[in-house]
Amino acid sequence: ATPTPLSGERLEELLQVFLRVCDAVAFAHSRGVIHRDLKPSNIMVGTHGQVYVMDWGVALLREGPRPAESMRVPHVRSGADTLPEALGSLTGTPSFMAPEQARGEVTRIDERTDVYGLGGILYFLLTARAPHEAESVEASLQLAKAGRVVAPERAAPETPLPPFLCRIARRALAAAQEDRYPDVAELKRDVEAF
Numbered sequence: 059a060t061p062t063p064l065s066g067e068r069l070e071e072l073l074q075v076f077l078r079v080c081d082a083v084a085f086a087h088s089r090g091v092i093h094r095d096l097k098p099s100n101i102m103v104g105t106h107g108q109v110y111v112m113d114w115g116v117a118l119l120r121e122g123p124r125p126a127e128s129m130r131v132p133h134v135r136s137g138a139d140t141l142p143e144a145l146g147s148l149t150g151t152p153s154f155m156a157p158e159q160a161r162g163e164v165t166r167i168d169e170r171t172d173v174y175g176l177g178g179i180l181y182f183l184l185t186a187r188a189p190h191e192a193e194s195v196e197a198s199l200q201l202a203k204a205g206r207v208v209a210p211e212r213a214a215p216e217t218p219l220p221p222f223l224c225r226i227a228r229r230a231l232a233a234a235q236e237d238r239y240p241d242v243a244e245l246k247r248d249v250e251a252f
Contacts, residue, residue, distance in 0.1 A: 078109035080246040096175025116149040152198035153188035154178035160202035177230025185214040205233025
């Protein structure tokens with residue numbers, strides 16, 4: 059059977075959820091918190107349209123103003139696709155992980171690391187695949203370390219994808235941090251412009 063193209067109405071609905079996720083992540087960034095494990099399974103939509111970003115267990119508190127101590131959440135593993143804490147600084151989900159995070163470069167993790175995760179969610183909305191989809195967690199980790207992502211158009215060739223959204227996803231998923239959106243607000247503006 060031929061896959062059904064993503065309808066305009068369904069895409070608009072998904073992008074509205076995505077924009078609310080951007081708001082939540084931008085708020086966390088304003089409080090010095092980097093999520094580090096953004097992926098579709100950590101997004102919940104309530105029965106009345108509420109959008110929740112879940113599993114802040116591997117979040118990183120950056121220098122500067124700190125959130126209240128009550129915001130600290132103990133680590134909760136979110137499934138077999140998540141690296142265990144035993145690997146030290148490598149926490150998160152390799153199939154959605156930014157290269158600097160996959161390489162364990164903790165001092166380089168910043169807001170653009172979460173921009174990468176948001177790019178991964180957008181990529182998933184477009185292709186129904188993770189950016190670093192592979193046969194094993196180890197293989198996904200190798201793809202993440204190298205920053206290798208198949209262009210959305212090639213990952214889902216049977217589905218006509220909006221070129222502008224594909225460009226947004228590719229920029230958010232750039233291997234080099236300086237080539238990504240500098241912050242969530244700029245990523246959100248481009249998605250709103252679409």
